[in-house]
Amino acid sequence: MLAAAIASFADDATSQEQVRPYTVIGDAIPESLTGAKGDAERGRGIVVNRQVGLCLLCHSGPFPEEKFQGTLAPDLKGTGARWSEGQLRLRIVDASRLNPNTIMPPYYRTEGLTRVAPAYQGKPVLSAEQIEDVVAYLATLRDERAP
Amino acid sequence: MTRAAFLLLTVVSAGVAASAADIPLGERKSGYDFMAPETRAMQDDDTANPAMLWVLDGETLWQRREGSAGKSCADCHGDARTSMKGVAARYPAFNAARARPVDLGERINICRTEQQRATPLAFESKELLALAAYIGQQSRGMPIEIADDARMRPFLQAGQDMFTGRQGQLNLSCAQCHDDNWGQKLAGAAIPQGHPTGYPLYRLEWQTLGSLQRRLRNCLFGMRAVSYPYGAPDYINLELYLMWRARGMRVETPAVRP
Known part of the structure:
Protein backbone atom coordinates (compact mmCIF):
# COMPACT_ATOMS: atom_id res chain seq x y z
CA MET A 1 0.00 0.00 0.00
CA LEU A 2 2.90 2.33 0.78
CA ALA A 3 4.33 1.49 -2.59
CA ALA A 4 1.11 2.32 -4.40
CA ALA A 5 0.66 5.46 -2.37
CA ILE A 6 3.81 7.11 -3.60
CA ALA A 7 3.72 6.06 -7.22
CA SER A 8 2.78 9.44 -8.62
CA PHE A 9 5.01 11.59 -6.49
CA ALA A 10 8.04 11.58 -8.77
CA ASP A 11 6.30 13.98 -11.13
CA ASP A 12 5.53 16.51 -8.44
CA ALA A 13 7.27 19.67 -9.63
CA THR A 14 7.37 21.19 -6.15
CA SER A 15 9.87 18.56 -5.05
CA GLN A 16 12.48 19.76 -7.53
CA GLU A 17 13.78 22.61 -5.45
CA GLN A 18 17.04 22.57 -3.52
CA VAL A 19 17.10 22.62 0.27
CA ARG A 20 17.44 26.14 1.64
CA PRO A 21 19.59 26.90 4.69
CA TYR A 22 17.90 27.13 8.09
CA THR A 23 18.98 27.75 11.68
CA VAL A 24 18.29 25.35 14.55
CA ILE A 25 17.98 26.94 17.99
CA GLY A 26 17.54 24.44 20.81
CA ASP A 27 15.03 21.87 19.59
CA ALA A 28 13.39 24.20 17.09
CA ILE A 29 13.73 26.03 13.80
CA PRO A 30 12.10 29.29 14.88
CA GLU A 31 12.09 31.00 11.47
CA SER A 32 9.87 30.02 8.56
CA LEU A 33 11.80 28.20 5.82
CA THR A 34 10.25 30.53 3.25
CA GLY A 35 10.09 33.71 5.32
CA ALA A 36 6.31 33.54 5.08
CA LYS A 37 3.56 31.87 7.09
CA GLY A 38 2.08 28.73 5.60
CA ASP A 39 -1.50 28.06 4.60
CA ALA A 40 -3.18 25.75 7.16
CA GLU A 41 -5.88 24.59 4.75
CA ARG A 42 -3.34 23.55 2.14
CA GLY A 43 -1.38 21.94 4.97
CA ARG A 44 -4.29 19.70 5.88
CA GLY A 45 -4.49 18.57 2.29
CA ILE A 46 -0.79 17.63 2.33
CA VAL A 47 -1.10 15.76 5.65
CA VAL A 48 -3.96 13.52 4.48
CA ASN A 49 -2.52 12.97 0.99
CA ARG A 50 -0.80 9.57 0.79
CA GLN A 51 1.11 10.59 -2.33
CA VAL A 52 2.47 13.84 -0.89
CA GLY A 53 2.65 14.12 2.89
CA LEU A 54 2.64 10.37 3.62
CA CYS A 55 1.87 11.34 7.26
CA LEU A 56 -1.08 8.98 7.77
CA LEU A 57 0.94 5.96 6.73
CA CYS A 58 2.51 6.11 10.22
CA HIS A 59 0.40 8.62 12.19
CA SER A 60 -3.27 8.72 13.09
CA GLY A 61 -5.09 12.00 13.52
CA PRO A 62 -8.42 13.81 13.63
CA PHE A 63 -9.39 12.84 10.10
CA PRO A 64 -12.67 10.93 10.36
CA GLU A 65 -12.92 10.64 6.57
CA GLU A 66 -9.59 8.77 6.35
CA LYS A 67 -10.18 5.08 7.00
CA PHE A 68 -6.61 3.80 6.82
CA GLN A 69 -4.26 5.45 9.28
CA GLY A 70 -1.03 4.37 10.95
CA THR A 71 -0.08 3.52 14.53
CA LEU A 72 3.72 3.62 14.29
CA ALA A 73 3.95 7.21 15.47
CA PRO A 74 2.15 9.59 17.85
CA ASP A 75 -1.45 10.62 17.10
CA LEU A 76 -1.51 14.08 15.57
CA LYS A 77 -4.43 15.20 17.76
CA GLY A 78 -3.26 18.02 20.04
CA THR A 79 0.06 18.41 18.21
CA GLY A 80 -0.33 22.19 18.21
CA ALA A 81 -0.84 22.21 21.98
CA ARG A 82 2.26 20.09 22.62
CA TRP A 83 4.73 21.83 20.29
CA SER A 84 5.50 25.33 19.07
CA GLU A 85 5.64 26.01 15.33
CA GLY A 86 9.44 26.08 15.52
CA GLN A 87 9.54 22.70 17.27
CA LEU A 88 7.15 21.22 14.72
CA ARG A 89 9.27 22.62 11.89
CA LEU A 90 12.45 20.89 13.11
CA ARG A 91 10.62 17.61 13.73
CA ILE A 92 9.42 17.60 10.12
CA VAL A 93 12.61 18.97 8.55
CA ASP A 94 14.95 16.48 10.21
CA ALA A 95 13.76 14.67 13.35
CA SER A 96 17.02 12.69 13.43
CA ARG A 97 18.71 15.82 14.84
CA LEU A 98 16.73 15.15 18.03
CA ASN A 99 16.74 11.34 17.99
CA PRO A 100 19.18 9.55 15.71
CA ASN A 101 17.11 6.35 15.94
CA THR A 102 13.81 7.94 14.93
CA ILE A 103 11.68 6.24 12.30
CA MET A 104 10.40 9.69 11.18
CA PRO A 105 11.81 10.38 7.72
CA PRO A 106 13.76 13.60 7.23
CA TYR A 107 11.37 15.64 5.09
CA TYR A 108 13.83 18.40 4.24
CA ARG A 109 17.22 16.76 3.99
CA THR A 110 19.03 15.46 0.95
CA GLU A 111 22.45 14.74 2.48
CA GLY A 112 23.54 11.60 4.30
CA LEU A 113 20.99 9.34 2.63
CA THR A 114 21.82 5.97 1.06
CA ARG A 115 20.62 4.36 -2.15
CA VAL A 116 17.94 6.94 -2.90
CA ALA A 117 15.87 5.99 -5.97
CA PRO A 118 16.81 8.07 -9.03
CA ALA A 119 13.45 9.88 -9.14
CA TYR A 120 14.08 11.32 -5.66
CA GLN A 121 17.81 11.98 -5.66
CA GLY A 122 18.74 15.45 -4.44
CA LYS A 123 15.13 16.27 -3.63
CA PRO A 124 13.53 16.73 -0.22
CA VAL A 125 10.30 14.83 0.53
CA LEU A 126 8.42 18.13 0.81
CA SER A 127 9.28 21.63 -0.43
CA ALA A 128 9.85 24.52 1.99
CA GLU A 129 6.40 25.90 1.09
CA GLN A 130 4.75 22.55 1.73
CA ILE A 131 6.48 22.22 5.10
CA GLU A 132 5.30 25.70 6.11
CA ASP A 133 1.75 24.74 5.12
CA VAL A 134 1.96 21.57 7.22
CA VAL A 135 3.42 23.46 10.20
CA ALA A 136 0.61 26.03 9.95
CA TYR A 137 -1.96 23.25 9.89
CA LEU A 138 -0.50 21.15 12.73
CA ALA A 139 -0.36 24.28 14.90
CA THR A 140 -4.17 24.44 14.66
CA LEU A 141 -4.55 20.92 16.15
CA ARG A 142 -4.87 22.08 19.73
CA ASP A 143 -7.57 19.68 20.93
CA GLU A 144 -6.25 16.47 22.51
CA ARG A 145 -9.69 14.83 22.44
CA ALA A 146 -11.19 12.81 19.61
CA PRO A 147 -12.53 14.86 16.68
CA MET B 1 46.62 -12.87 18.54
CA THR B 2 45.29 -9.84 20.37
CA ARG B 3 42.40 -10.23 22.73
CA ALA B 4 40.24 -8.04 20.51
CA ALA B 5 40.98 -10.16 17.46
CA PHE B 6 40.21 -13.31 19.43
CA LEU B 7 36.89 -11.89 20.60
CA LEU B 8 36.02 -10.86 17.04
CA LEU B 9 36.75 -14.36 15.79
CA THR B 10 34.59 -15.80 18.54
CA VAL B 11 31.66 -13.61 17.55
CA VAL B 12 32.06 -14.34 13.86
CA SER B 13 32.30 -18.09 14.40
CA ALA B 14 29.06 -17.99 16.38
CA GLY B 15 27.19 -17.06 13.22
CA VAL B 16 25.56 -13.77 12.36
CA ALA B 17 25.66 -11.66 15.49
CA ALA B 18 22.23 -11.19 16.99
CA SER B 19 21.33 -7.53 17.44
CA ALA B 20 19.54 -6.19 20.49
CA ALA B 21 16.37 -5.62 18.50
CA ASP B 22 16.09 -9.15 17.11
CA ILE B 23 12.74 -10.79 17.70
CA PRO B 24 13.20 -13.62 20.24
CA LEU B 25 12.89 -16.98 18.45
CA GLY B 26 9.81 -17.96 20.45
CA GLU B 27 7.97 -14.74 19.62
CA ASP B 45 -8.13 -24.92 1.76
CA ASP B 46 -6.30 -26.16 -1.34
CA THR B 47 -9.51 -25.97 -3.35
CA ALA B 48 -9.82 -22.25 -2.49
CA ASN B 49 -6.12 -21.36 -2.62
CA PRO B 50 -5.54 -19.69 -6.00
CA ALA B 51 -1.83 -20.54 -5.81
CA MET B 52 -2.71 -24.21 -6.29
CA LEU B 53 -3.29 -23.46 -9.99
CA TRP B 54 0.44 -22.72 -10.27
CA VAL B 55 1.29 -25.85 -8.30
CA LEU B 56 -0.71 -27.94 -10.77
CA ASP B 57 1.10 -26.26 -13.67
CA GLY B 58 4.38 -26.97 -11.92
CA GLU B 59 3.51 -30.63 -11.62
CA THR B 60 2.97 -30.77 -15.38
CA LEU B 61 6.18 -28.84 -16.11
CA TRP B 62 8.13 -31.22 -13.88
CA GLN B 63 7.32 -34.03 -16.33
CA ARG B 64 7.85 -32.07 -19.55
CA ARG B 65 10.99 -32.72 -21.59
CA GLU B 66 12.76 -29.45 -22.36
CA GLY B 67 15.82 -28.13 -24.17
CA SER B 68 18.26 -29.75 -26.55
CA ALA B 69 19.01 -32.45 -23.97
CA GLY B 70 15.35 -33.46 -24.11
CA LYS B 71 15.23 -34.10 -20.39
CA SER B 72 12.51 -33.39 -17.88
CA CYS B 73 13.05 -32.57 -14.22
CA ALA B 74 11.60 -35.99 -13.44
CA ASP B 75 14.16 -37.73 -15.66
CA CYS B 76 16.88 -36.77 -13.18
CA HIS B 77 14.96 -36.19 -9.95
CA GLY B 78 12.15 -38.74 -10.21
CA ASP B 79 9.04 -38.16 -8.17
CA ALA B 80 9.20 -34.65 -6.73
CA ARG B 81 7.00 -35.71 -3.83
CA THR B 82 9.94 -37.64 -2.45
CA SER B 83 13.04 -36.15 -4.11
CA MET B 84 12.07 -32.51 -3.47
CA LYS B 85 10.82 -33.00 0.07
CA GLY B 86 12.58 -30.47 2.30
CA VAL B 87 14.60 -28.91 -0.53
CA ALA B 88 12.89 -25.51 -0.57
CA ALA B 89 13.27 -25.31 3.21
CA ARG B 90 17.05 -25.23 2.70
CA TYR B 91 17.17 -22.45 0.08
CA PRO B 92 19.01 -20.17 -0.63
CA ALA B 93 21.77 -22.78 -0.56
CA PHE B 94 25.47 -22.55 -1.33
CA ASN B 95 26.43 -23.30 -4.93
CA ALA B 96 30.03 -24.44 -5.09
CA ALA B 97 30.54 -23.71 -8.80
CA ARG B 98 29.42 -20.11 -8.30
CA ALA B 99 31.04 -19.77 -4.87
CA ARG B 100 27.90 -18.07 -3.57
CA PRO B 101 24.37 -18.93 -2.49
CA VAL B 102 21.60 -19.28 -5.07
CA ASP B 103 17.87 -19.17 -4.44
CA LEU B 104 15.40 -21.79 -5.60
CA GLY B 105 14.47 -19.89 -8.76
CA GLU B 106 18.10 -19.58 -9.78
CA ARG B 107 18.66 -23.26 -8.96
CA ILE B 108 15.80 -24.21 -11.30
CA ASN B 109 17.37 -22.14 -14.06
CA ILE B 110 20.80 -23.69 -13.46
CA CYS B 111 19.19 -27.09 -14.08
CA ARG B 112 17.47 -25.74 -17.18
CA THR B 113 20.62 -24.35 -18.76
CA GLU B 114 23.13 -26.97 -17.63
CA GLN B 115 21.08 -30.19 -17.59
CA GLN B 116 18.20 -29.60 -19.97
CA ARG B 117 20.20 -27.28 -22.24
CA ALA B 118 17.20 -24.99 -22.43
CA THR B 119 16.92 -21.21 -22.17
CA PRO B 120 16.47 -19.95 -18.60
CA LEU B 121 12.95 -19.08 -17.52
CA ALA B 122 12.32 -15.35 -17.07
CA PHE B 123 12.04 -13.95 -13.56
CA GLU B 124 8.39 -13.86 -12.43
CA SER B 125 7.35 -15.93 -15.48
CA LYS B 126 4.41 -18.27 -14.98
CA GLU B 127 6.64 -21.30 -15.61
CA LEU B 128 9.34 -20.38 -13.12
CA LEU B 129 6.82 -19.50 -10.42
CA ALA B 130 4.91 -22.70 -11.12
CA LEU B 131 7.98 -24.91 -10.74
CA ALA B 132 9.08 -23.05 -7.61
CA ALA B 133 5.57 -23.38 -6.14
CA TYR B 134 5.43 -27.08 -6.95
CA ILE B 135 8.88 -27.75 -5.49
CA GLY B 136 8.12 -25.49 -2.52
CA GLN B 137 4.91 -27.34 -1.77
CA GLN B 138 6.91 -30.52 -1.19
CA SER B 139 8.39 -28.83 1.91
CA ARG B 140 5.08 -27.64 3.30
CA GLY B 141 5.03 -27.97 7.07
CA MET B 142 8.76 -28.63 7.31
CA PRO B 143 11.06 -26.36 9.33
Missing part, protein backbone atom coordinates in the same frame (compact mmCIF):
# COMPACT_ATOMS: atom_id res chain seq x y z
CA ARG B 28 8.22 -15.05 15.88
CA LYS B 29 5.00 -15.10 13.91
CA SER B 30 4.25 -15.91 10.31
CA GLY B 31 2.48 -13.33 8.18
CA TYR B 32 -0.37 -15.84 8.33
CA ASP B 33 -0.96 -14.92 11.99
CA PHE B 34 -1.65 -11.30 11.01
CA MET B 35 -4.22 -12.17 8.35
CA ALA B 36 -7.99 -11.92 8.47
CA PRO B 37 -9.80 -15.25 9.04
CA GLU B 38 -11.13 -15.33 5.48
CA THR B 39 -7.61 -14.94 4.01
CA ARG B 40 -6.34 -17.71 6.31
CA ALA B 41 -9.20 -19.91 5.17
CA MET B 42 -8.19 -19.30 1.56
CA GLN B 43 -4.65 -20.52 2.28
CA ASP B 44 -5.81 -23.46 4.38
CA ILE B 144 13.21 -23.83 7.49
CA GLU B 145 16.83 -24.87 7.85
CA ILE B 146 19.49 -22.60 6.37
CA ALA B 147 23.12 -23.70 6.37
CA ASP B 148 25.02 -21.38 8.69
CA ASP B 149 28.61 -22.30 7.96
CA ALA B 150 31.83 -20.49 7.09
CA ARG B 151 31.00 -20.38 3.38
CA MET B 152 27.59 -18.83 3.94
CA ARG B 153 28.52 -16.40 6.69
CA PRO B 154 29.75 -13.47 4.56
CA PHE B 155 26.54 -13.62 2.54
CA LEU B 156 24.37 -13.88 5.66
CA GLN B 157 26.21 -10.89 7.08
CA ALA B 158 25.69 -8.90 3.88
CA GLY B 159 21.98 -9.72 4.02
CA GLN B 160 21.75 -8.66 7.63
CA ASP B 161 23.56 -5.40 6.85
CA MET B 162 21.03 -4.70 4.13
CA PHE B 163 18.17 -5.51 6.53
CA THR B 164 19.40 -3.17 9.26
CA GLY B 165 20.80 -0.35 7.12
CA ARG B 166 18.76 2.73 6.35
CA GLN B 167 18.11 3.49 2.73
CA GLY B 168 16.03 5.51 0.35
CA GLN B 169 14.65 9.03 0.48
CA LEU B 170 12.54 8.04 3.51
CA ASN B 171 15.71 6.85 5.31
CA LEU B 172 14.13 3.65 6.65
CA SER B 173 15.58 0.21 7.34
CA CYS B 174 13.75 -3.10 6.99
CA ALA B 175 14.41 -3.69 10.71
CA GLN B 176 12.64 -0.51 11.81
CA CYS B 177 9.34 -1.89 10.57
CA HIS B 178 9.78 -5.67 10.78
CA ASP B 179 11.87 -6.01 13.98
CA ASP B 180 10.89 -2.88 15.92
CA ASN B 181 7.31 -2.15 14.89
CA TRP B 182 5.69 -5.40 13.77
CA GLY B 183 2.04 -5.58 14.75
CA GLN B 184 1.66 -1.81 14.37
CA LYS B 185 -0.41 -0.48 11.50
CA LEU B 186 1.07 1.09 8.40
CA ALA B 187 -1.73 2.93 6.59
CA GLY B 188 -4.23 0.71 8.36
CA ALA B 189 -2.53 -2.62 7.56
CA ALA B 190 -0.70 -4.69 10.20
CA ILE B 191 3.08 -4.82 9.69
CA PRO B 192 4.20 -8.47 9.75
CA GLN B 193 7.60 -9.62 11.00
CA GLY B 194 8.73 -10.28 7.46
CA HIS B 195 9.37 -14.03 7.55
CA PRO B 196 9.40 -15.46 4.02
CA THR B 197 7.70 -18.73 4.96
CA GLY B 198 5.36 -19.11 2.01
CA TYR B 199 7.03 -18.03 -1.25
CA PRO B 200 6.21 -18.06 -4.01
CA LEU B 201 2.81 -16.92 -2.75
CA TYR B 202 -0.47 -15.58 -4.02
CA ARG B 203 -0.83 -11.94 -3.04
CA LEU B 204 -4.35 -10.53 -3.23
CA GLU B 205 -2.84 -7.09 -3.91
CA TRP B 206 -1.02 -8.51 -6.95
CA GLN B 207 -3.88 -10.75 -8.04
CA THR B 208 -1.22 -13.30 -8.91
CA LEU B 209 1.61 -15.46 -7.64
CA GLY B 210 4.92 -13.71 -7.00
CA SER B 211 8.41 -14.33 -5.68
CA LEU B 212 10.09 -13.02 -2.56
CA GLN B 213 12.23 -10.78 -4.77
CA ARG B 214 9.09 -9.16 -6.13
CA ARG B 215 7.93 -8.51 -2.57
CA LEU B 216 11.32 -7.06 -1.58
CA ARG B 217 11.12 -4.68 -4.53
CA ASN B 218 7.72 -3.48 -3.28
CA CYS B 219 9.26 -2.49 0.06
CA LEU B 220 12.26 -0.79 -1.59
CA PHE B 221 9.87 1.16 -3.79
CA GLY B 222 7.94 2.27 -0.72
CA MET B 223 11.17 3.39 0.95
CA ARG B 224 12.00 5.29 -2.24
CA ALA B 225 15.23 3.31 -2.53
CA VAL B 226 17.01 1.99 -5.60
CA SER B 227 15.62 -1.36 -6.78
CA TYR B 228 18.07 -4.02 -7.84
CA PRO B 229 17.45 -5.98 -11.03
CA TYR B 230 15.83 -9.39 -10.50
CA GLY B 231 18.43 -11.98 -9.64
CA ALA B 232 20.88 -9.46 -8.17
CA PRO B 233 23.17 -10.92 -5.47
CA ASP B 234 21.85 -8.27 -3.06
CA TYR B 235 18.41 -9.89 -3.17
CA ILE B 236 19.86 -13.37 -2.70
CA ASN B 237 21.78 -12.17 0.36
CA LEU B 238 18.67 -10.59 1.83
CA GLU B 239 16.56 -13.67 1.03
CA LEU B 240 19.23 -15.77 2.73
CA TYR B 241 19.25 -13.60 5.84
CA LEU B 242 15.44 -13.54 6.01
CA MET B 243 15.25 -17.34 5.71
CA TRP B 244 17.93 -17.71 8.40
CA ARG B 245 15.96 -15.26 10.56
CA ALA B 246 12.93 -17.55 10.03
CA ARG B 247 14.91 -20.73 10.81
CA GLY B 248 12.76 -23.40 12.39
CA MET B 249 9.52 -21.82 11.20
CA ARG B 250 7.31 -23.96 8.98
CA VAL B 251 7.19 -23.68 5.20
CA GLU B 252 3.71 -22.63 4.02
CA THR B 253 4.29 -22.65 0.26
CA PRO B 254 2.17 -21.81 -1.59
CA ALA B 255 0.85 -19.23 0.87
CA VAL B 256 -1.79 -16.54 0.44
CA ARG B 257 -1.23 -12.98 1.65
CA PRO B 258 -3.39 -9.83 1.54
